[in-house]
Every structure is written in structure tokens, then in C-alpha cells.
Amino acid sequence: MTPRTQRLIGFVAFAAFVVFVAVLPAFVSDFKARDYSYVGIYLIALLGLNILTGYTGQISLGHGAFMAIGGYTTAILMAGNEEFGGPISGGMKDVWTLPIAGLVAGLVGLAFGIPALRLSGLYLALATFAIAVAMPSTVKRFEEFTGGGSGIQLFGTPELTGSISNVEILGVSLTPNDWMYYLAWSIALVAFAVAWLILRGRTGRAFRAVRDSETAAVSSGVSLARYKTLAFGISAAYAGVAGGLFAIASAFVNPDAFPIALSIYLLVGIVVGGLGGLSGLVFGAIFIFYLPLWAQGQDLGSLLPDRIIVETQKPGGAAIVYGVILILLMFVIPNGVGGLFRRVGQLISNRRYSRPK
């Protein structure tokens, strides 16, 4: 396939996906739309993380912290922190807080990118991990801004669109769950397109050069400092928007809502989705949202031979299923779902070329 046909196929696939996303709520129950909105939110965070880790080669184990920054920005702008003794009176409509959430998280990401320049590989990974670890207690320390451990409640505030009543938009009446779905997925699709535009251009080439060999990148005139910090900034901004949406969807933030496990699962999401690809990330997002739920529904006893008597639904069973599937998945699709796509694509195009005319 020539690059042009490839791009054409990409466009068509993306357009088809947009249509699919647009009509999906009509075919599922109202509540499913709410579930799917979380998939959209995770997708945004994964897109950001993949720009940093998959394309630029910088492993981050702290993206949950950037989500927390976005989530708290949104929550504080919406509800304010006067009731905890803080200076912000709040009152911004939820949707308008999202760009600010992205901006704040992005700036923090840029700032973090500078010291991160000195660190590489594992040391960087653990430095980012440190932010995720330090996040919850820092949030608690500044209680007057963040509400401490109890967090900030958003449900029922006038700033939250569609708490319980339907949302009228463009002449259509959406249920609260459908509204959340369309909000999350509109942003996710835009985020997807933006990521694609960034990565196909000069910036994207520079990112990949940094990933493949820093030494080679420098010798061909790519500024490591510039592109590494830029990748951190963009990636954190994505996480910030996702975090803001997460706060809106949960109508609540507190430190426990952004645990260390979140950062780790985001990493799982991009590896399952496929490092250095975008479309596979949809599956990464589905995976990290649905597998824990699915595992909870599994009867561990039925998965084992009859001779082994296992008590069903005992706590812990779901975690075993989750962990084992994660490991098996790494065996079966080493390069994630994205890698699987590419292989299938190659098989098809190879066959076409080898077929005699």
C-alpha cells in the first residue's frame, strides 16, 4: 500500500468510528452509555501517555497524578473551596473548566519535564512514580484548597450539567448518562485527531527520533530538552483533561479517587493497546475499564476442574482472574492490540503484492 492509500483507509476508518460512536447510545441501555463514557475518558489519558511513553520512549508511572491535578482543577473551579477556608468561590460551568484543567496539568507536566531531563529509563519511571505516591498526602495537607480526605462533592451543584435532569443541547434532549457519553467521546475524538496531527508532523518525527536513539536524535539536530519536555507537557495536558472529565463523571473528587493503582493501570492500558499506535488504545481503554468488572462476575470455581472444590465469589477471586488474564494477554499479543492490527494489515498487503496479476 502506498502511504496515500494508507492515509485514505485511516480517514475512512476514523470517519466510520465517529459515526459508530455517534449512534451507539441508540442501541444500548441508558446506563451503558455511562460506562462507555469512562472508556472515552481513559482513552484520552491513554492517548496522552502513549505520546510520552510509546512515541517518545519516556516511561511514566505517575500519570494518575496528572489526572488528579486536572480533576482537582475542575472540581475547585466548579465548587470552589470557600467552605474549606480557601480563596476560590467557584461557580464555573463544568465544560469550561476542562481546558483550564488541561492547561494546569500541562504546565505542571512541562515543569516536571525539566528535572526529568537528567533522568533516564528506570530512574525516570520511578521519579514519575514518586509524584503519584506523593499526590494523595499532598492533597490532604492543603485541605483548605482541596477539602482534604473528604474531597469535593459536585453532585447536585448548578455547575454540573445534567446531575439528574435531562440536558437540552442543539435541540436534542439527552439523558444525563447520554450527555456524559457525548461529552467524553466528543473530547476523546478531538483529542485523538489532535494526537494524530501532532504525531504525523515534525514534532512526531522528533519524538520518535528521541525514542529510537537519543544520541542519533541529537546528532541530527533534534533538541532533546525541547522535545522531551514538550512530550511531558502535552501528555500531562491530556491526562489533565481526562482527570477533569473523570471528576465530572464521578461528580466527586478525593485523594483516594486517584490512587497509585490508577497510574499503573494507565500503563497497562497503553501496553495492551499497543505502544506507538493510536487506534489500539481504544481497546486499551476498554480493557482497563471492563476487565476488573468482568473478572468480578466470573465464578472462579467454574474455571477450574471439578475435582478442585472452590468457593465461589470469595474475595480475591476476581483479582486472580484479572492478573492471570493480564499475563496471558502479554503472551498472546506481545505488541498489544495495535500490534495485532499492524500484523493483520501487513498480512493483507503482503498477500496483495505477492499475488500475480
Add this chain to the structure above:
Amino acid sequence: MRLRSGLPVALIAALVLALPVALAGSTADPGVSATAILIGGTSPLTGPAASYATVARGAQAYFDSINATGGAAKRKIEYRIVDDAYNPAQTVQAVRRLVEQDKVFAVFNTLGTEANLAIRDYLNQMKVPQLFVASGATTWGRDAARYPWTIGFQPSYAAEGFVYGQYLAKTQKKARVGVLFQNDDYGKDLLGSLKAGLGRSGSKIVAAEPYQVTSPDVGSQIGKLKASGANVLAIFATPTFAIQAYVFANRLGWRPLVINNAVSATSNTMTLASEGGKNKTVEGTISTTPLKDPLDTRWKNDPGMKQYRAILAKYAKGANPNDANHLYGMAVAYEAVGLLKRLGANPTRAGLMARARSITSAGNPFLLPGVSVKTGKGDNFPIQQGQLGRWTKGRWVPFGGLWTSKRN
């Protein structure tokens, strides 16, 4: 003649009798079918608070035992437990799934202060009962007017802390109290009410050290409390950290009078803290509980505790009966069943809450004799009583009769 007229009469009678049932079927609230009532709740089956997963297990076992004898309100009780890993954002999503997708009749005994705060506004807006919250925060009872669909269960932390304060004020001339508390609403609730209970007595708090649930140990905090010159140590911590507090105090050779909060004072936990009898700091600890103690020989032949052990053995195989969280789960499930039974043939959510606001239950077999579960006008705290006890030679020895809290 009789036979011929008998048939239509019987038919009509059957129709008349069936009508309300049919109508009930069409107008009943979500979660209620002709044969079952579905309730649900979240529990930390994994994550940092996984030791509380046994609460839901105890409740589940009790519901199963009730179902085996016909259920309540002529229906089986289905109890759906969902893991939230002690993460309130997951609680929100799980509870919305329970309400909107699974269509539960009520949300029951969801565990954790923050988790319940996160879902309270939603459930009240949706008019879904948030029944018997598994948390002792004072807000569940205090703010009942603002949140009519939410009701707590256990004695509030505020009542508990006050009781300890009053005990010290009465029995100690000049106690210098050092407090280890969990850095969240639960720990701060207990700390504040302890201070209130001490009042203007000669005893006072000389040091208060918080800890984070995510930290590995509380060694440094205990060291600082000892250094503060305290002669009373108040432990307002969950079981793992409470055990640690004893271990570290003992290693420092520190033997203060210890006050240990109810959530960590089950015999099971105390036995672990005593390190096979080698830990001397444990001896003489003061705590309180409204529950019967599974290790207490007084209840060896008690019908309630026999029932508890039998139910656990049959419906929760492998569960440790000495873990009093099971007992707590059963006690709360017992009251839920009591409410459902009072609902009659046509259970509604509003009816459930109305009855939850007018409980008079004196015979809960899992609570100490004399502890009643009651709510009514102006009283939105189901349990407000407890028994002080002193840990003596490997078991709790009660003293001073039941206390009843008027402050919440």
C-alpha cells in the same frame, strides 16, 4: 349445587386476592419482583481496607439463612456485593450501576465514610435508600433532615470518643493523653469528641499524631507520643495500625493505659496484638462495643451466638468465626430483614425509609443484651449504646454497665 356455585366463587375470590398482587407487580418499586428483593452495596473486597470485606460476607450468610427459611416479605433477599477497592470514585460508579442497571431496591451497608459521602447526594436525589451505612461518622444521623434517604447504623465515632473522654475524666486525676489517629474524618471525629469528653477535667491531650493509611508503619508516631510524656495512649486506628501501635509501644518498653477504638478492639485483633502473651502493653486496654464478643466464654451457649456460628459454618464456609466483622455484618443484616418483613406485601422504597426511621428492635441476637436498635422522631442514630470493657488476661471483661449516648 354447591359444587357448581363453588367454582365461580373460588375463581372470583382468587381473582380478588390476586389483584393487589398483580397491581403490586406493576407499581412496585425497582428491585422488587414477586419472588425476590434485590439490594446491593459496595465493599472493599480488595485494596487497603480488604480486612473489612468480611462484614459483607457475614451479612450475605445471614441473608442466605433467611432465604432458606422463606425469605422476608414473602420474597428472597438477593444481596449483590460489588468491590470498590476502597476508592470512592469506584464506589460512585458501582452504586450508579447498582441503581440504574441492576435496579436495586436499596443500597445496603456500603462501607467507608468517604465512599458513602461520595454517593449520598446521588442516592438522595434518586430517592434510593442508603440503608445502614457502615461508617460511624456523625453526619449520617445529624443531617437526616437534609438527607432523608440516608441512615447509619453503629454508634457514632463522636459518641464513642466522648465516652472514652468521660471515662478518663472520671477515673484519672491528671491523665496526659497521647493520641494516634488516622488522618481522615474518622480519626478526627474520634479525636475531637475525646477532647469534648475530657471537658474541663484535670486530664488533657498532650500530643496527637496522625498517620496516613498509605504509610507502612506508625513507629515514628508512637516514639513521639511516648516522648511527649503521655501516660494514656488513645489508638484511633484501623486493625493493622492498632496492632502496630501496640507492637511499637511494647518495643519502646512503654506501658501507658491504652484506649483502643471499637473498630480495632475485636478479641481477634487484641489476641494478635498481644503477640502470644509477650506484649505487655495490651493488658488493661479499655474499649467499647455494642456487639457480643465471639471469644467471650459467657456466650458459649448463647442462642444468638450459636446461631451466628451455625450460619457462618453453613453459608460462609471457611470463614473465621472469631472475626467479629462477620458478626457485625449479621447484626446489620438482621435489622435489614426486620425492616423488610415489616414492609408487607407491597414493598416500596419510601416505606422502607419510613420504617427505618421508626425502628424499635430490642432483640438483635448478635448485639449485647440490653442494646436496642431504635430510631424515631428526632432520633436518627440506630445504635447509641455500648459496653465498656477492659482487656484482662486474654479476654474482654465488661465493667460499668451499658452506656447510652445522648450526644451525637
Add this chain to the structure above:
Amino acid sequence: MLVAAAFDFSDFMQQVVSGLASGGIYALLALALVIIHRSTGVINFAQGEMATLSAYIAWTLIVNHGWSYWPAFVVTLALSFAGGIGIHRAVIRPVERGSVLRIVIVTIGLLVAINGFVIWKWGGEPQQLQGPFGTKTYDLGGVVVAAHDIGTIAVALGIVGLLWLFFRFTKVGLALRAAAVNPEEARLVGVRVTWMLALGWGLAATLGAVAGMLTAPTVGLDPQMMQAVLIYAFAAAVLGGIDSPIGAVVGGLLLGVLLNMLSYLSQYGAFDWFTEELRLPAALLIILAVLLVRPTGIFGRPEVKRV
């Protein structure tokens, strides 16, 4: 916290000692992390859970099967060693080629699965595992030191010594190092590389078992016991230099003392804004600062980059 305290030397030393005691625990797990990183270049997220599992095995042998401590200790170490090798053969080896992240994800899967297994098998409620050094304490001029803490630190240092001897003077130790540094050349000179890597996992699992069995008597045996410790052990290993056993121990002890010193600080008026919540963030910030000066930790050697 209520009044600005006067400086009291024995209180200060008590905090140092208790910091060293906590640090000893971080050091032991950090050692296990270092061994796996040295031999396979991977950070093993499941290290903490493996240690917890080992501690539960020891506990089961002692409490449920009535064994006395030392036989249970030895058998647990042996089982852990075999388990470590088994884990490497079964789940790590198939993903060894390719992205490092894949192995990381597999260890995360292991973390989740082992934690689930422990909860599933033994329940979430805490248990008590006795320690090998008893509960005796010594009062040294107002500073109380527990036998268990001395024992823990001594074991950590002893292990460092043994590892040093092992890597330096035994054939297997040398082969292990060769396999880690340059697998291809090691293979050429007849080192069975995959078995060496498996051996690394076995060793790490054994060290983890020691860590678990010495941690449980202090922090209490429960399924989440090592999760917080693992994070501190990461920090300790990075601070000391992720490939250096002695670095792991020094890093662990330093971190333990540092955390306690930070908490000690807040007693003084000028630092009353420095509350307990800031302890961990501040410690991590200090580690980050150290890394900026020495990007491979205190004892780490700079990486040689391949072009």
C-alpha cells in the same frame, strides 16, 4: 505538636533508632529488587506480593501445621526459591524478548494475581507472625532498642556480605553477572543464560521471603502488608543505586532515618507548617534532588549508552 518542645537528645536518638528499624525493612525488600534488576534489568512490581505470600506460607506452617519457627523458616526459603525459579520459567521467560514494558506489565499481573490469591486463600484480616529474635528490648541510656530491629538490620547487612562473596568468588555468581551484563557473550563462553536469569529470580524470591518474614512481626501480617513497603523499597533502591546491594541497604536505612527526622522537625515552632502529610512527599523530593546530582543513585555507576 502542641508546644514547641525543647531538644531532648534521647528523644532524638530514639527517632533515629526507630528510623533505622523501619529502614531495615525497606532495605531487605530493596535488596530483592536490586537482585532482580541486576540479573534481568527489570523492576519487579510483584516483589512485595511475593514476599507477602512467603510470609503467609511461613505463618501457615507455624500456626496451622504446628511447626516450630526455624524449620518453617528454612522450608519457606526453599519454597520461595523454587517459586521464584518457577515464576521465571513460567511467566517471565516467554516475554523476555521485546519491550521491557511487557515484562513490567507481567509483573503487575503477578502482583494483582498473587495479592488476590492471598486474600482468597487466607482472608483479608490481619494475622500475627512471630519473629526469630523475640520481643526483648534493651535500654541504652534512655534510648530503647528492640532485639528484632537489631536482628533485621544485621540480617540485611549479612545478606549484603554474602551477596558480595557470592558474586565475586563463586562460579555461579560470576556466571550470573556475566549473563546479566552481556547475555550473548556469556552464552558463547558456555553460561546457561536462561537458567542464570531464573536463578536470579529464585534468589530474589528468597530474599523477599526473608524480608516478608522479618516485616510481618512489626507491621502485622496482612495481604496488603508489603504494598506500602514496596514503594519505600523502590525509593530506597533508587536512592542507593538500583544495581548496588550495599546501596539498597544504605538507601533503606537513610530513607527510614530521613522520614523520622522530617517528622521530628515539625515539633519546632518554625516548622509547624510541616505536618505529617508532607513527610513522604518531602522525602521523595529529597531523593529526586539526590538523583539530579547523581542520576544513578549514590552507589550507582553511570550507564554506558549504546548507540
